Amino acid sequence: MSSNPVLNDDQWSKLLEYVAETYNEVTLSRGFHFYKQQMVTSLNITTELRKVNAVVEEFGEKCQVALDLNQLKASSCTCPVKTSCKHVAATLMELADRQGYPASQIMNAKMALKRVAAQSSNASNLEQLPGMTVDGWHKFMEHYTFHLKPSYDQWNYVELLRGQFVNLKRKPVAFSETDLFYFEFHQRLFILRKIVEQNAQAGVTFFTAATVYHLSDELDEWLKETAKTLNFGQHEQRLTQTSAYLRAQMAIESPKKLHHFRVFSTFWAYHVAAEESRIASELTAFEEMEAADLSFSLCAGRAYLYLRQGNSHQAWDTLISHATFKEAPTLLFVPFLDYMKHAQDWQEMVHWLRRLSSFYQGKRHLEVDVYVSYWKLVVAELPEAEADMWQSLGELLPTTYRIIEDLYYEKRQWKPWIEMQIAQGYDPFTHRVHVLQPIEKESPELLLPYYHQAVEHYIRLKNRHDYKSAVRLLKRLEKVYKKMKQPERWEAFFTRFVSRFSRLRALQEELKKGKLLE
Incomplete structure (x- = not known):
């Protein structure tokens, strides 16, 4: 946020009202494109007068924009439209971003105003958030974002949801450090669930699949990074509730889209102490759910816990017992192999890599490269495993031709x-x-x-x-x-x-x- 703010929350609401009354969707969409492409090349703010001067470049031509935040209708541009144009819209979005407000709200000003109205009705619930359960948080978030409607551009919908949650940070909520982590974790889980549900309803295209995988990658990295910086004791109640939430999502997850299993395994790898009693309790919860629901994601979660318990053979047997195991995506195996790497159980990793080779036949180079990276790691620690590595790579020909060539050269x-x-x-x-x-x-x-x-x-x-x-x-x-x-x-x-x-x-x-x- 700017150190010299020219917008507060009341002024921001008035700006949104002006945009909603003045601009049509086409102009705002074009302005948003200019803003995202960084075509607002300079922006100078006169704090005392609350005036803004900016330059917007379009195909080599420079348009001079002048904003008067006290009288927004007096704002002007040197383009032929002169006012209420895409250049002014882009400047407003750039200004919002620098002042710590979501630029996406300007593009969706009418919806943002509805959200502000919803916020006032939710204000009384904010004080109750620290005492709510995780299920209560998700019900609150559902109500808090009900006015935001999914669109074909899923990433735009993600940005709208994030912009909505940014407003929560402007209100003081008496969260402990632990609860603050869990609340942000569940905001991210809420957004992931919304996109997964939208894909299930509307069908998956390249673009929608890219959005959910990007979200999953972000969440995975966030869990790993927060584990490096947070230093708090385990909150048993939040852990139990969060694990129950993840199991519920895993129970309805597609066997080829194991996004919540990935979150579950990363959460347990980086944020949950590996205590035998805790793992045993979680395994019991999995087994009780699987009695009624044979989801492959739940099966994978149980197998992962067996591995953390030291039962590698039982973990493998659990995976292969599921009817859809042979159709599993290669992403499924990364948490298992990562845990063996962490435990330095190289001999067991050799067994798993040999048995998994067939899953990588004909896969993309990126997936095969990940598989080979584990072999390289094993061979560095266990040189006698090199023969197994060459055998596996030979079985994957011609997919691994380039990799074998590179390995010969490296060695x-x-x-x-x-x-x-x-x-x-x-x-x-x-x-x-x-x-x-x-x-x-x-x-x-x-x-x-x-x-x-x-x-x-x-x-x-x-x-x-x-x-x-x-x-x-x-x-x-x-x-x-x-x-x-x-x-x-x-x-x-x-x-x-x-x-x-x-x-x-x-x-x-x-x-x-x-x-x-x-």
Whole structure:
């Protein structure tokens, strides 16, 4: 928020009223686009007079905007519209952002005003929040945001919900540090649930799926970061209520969209002490729910707790017992593998990675890279597991072709690496010089077939440009033979080479230019 505010809550409400009365949705939408694209390139505020001057750039043209916050109707712009235009709207949004108010509320001013009205009706409940249960919080949030309607642009809906919750921070609520963490946690869970529900009702497209995964990623990172900074004792009541809420969401979760399972596993990994009695109590709660609901997300949650309890085999058996296990997304396995990494149970991780390899067949490179990163970690700690790693990667061919190639290079296994280059039809010019330098230094003899084959290829093309490439490679070959301290082999080869291609005058000329021939 600005250190010199020119807006307070009352003035903000009046600004929203002005926008709602004056602007149409198209102008506000365009203004919001200008604001998000940072096209308001300068903004100067005269605090005493409550006046604002700004520059908005559009396709290289600069529009000068002047706002009078005491008389908003007197605001003007140098564009042809002159007032109440998209440039003024963008300036109002930029000003709001700098003053600590949600710019998205200006774009949705009418809805924001309804929200303000709803806030007044909710004001009496604010004082009761610290004494409410988690279920009470969610009922409060449902009522507090009822006037915000989902739209096709799900991220806009997320921003509206967040803007609504920002207003809660302006009101003093007597939360303890622990309750403050849990209340913010449940605000994030509330938004995640709203988007998941919207996807279930309207169907999932690329854009809607991207929003929910982005929210899930954000929540995952937030839980990890807050664990580093918070220092409070475990609040048993809030923990019990939060776990119950997560189980309820997991019970209705799609077996391929395990967002709440991911939240549950991260929450337990970073914010819950691994006490045997607590885990046993949670397992009992899971088993009671699963008797009535065989959700795969609940099954995964129970398996995760078995793993934290030290029962790796039972965790695996629990997962594979579910009918939809073979359709599980690879994201499911990350919490299990992360826990084994934390526990440094490398041998067990080898068993899991071997059994999970089939899930990564044909998957995106990002997913396969995550799988391989665990193998690299295991092999660094347990070198004898390298054979298992190569077997798993071999089973995933051709998906892992690039990864195997990179691993050969990382491990300086030059012979299979070069064989892969030859098999793919690559030649030495495919790589930058520095890529082949360590091979020239450590195992120059391995480069001989690579260089010889490439020289023959360029000669067969029979044009001057490719002859030049062949000569460059021949000079590299000469260097390799010298590295091997076998100049006589080079002389014997080169003599035969010149004799074979003596009729190719252009090649002979290039050899002379390259100073390979007198």
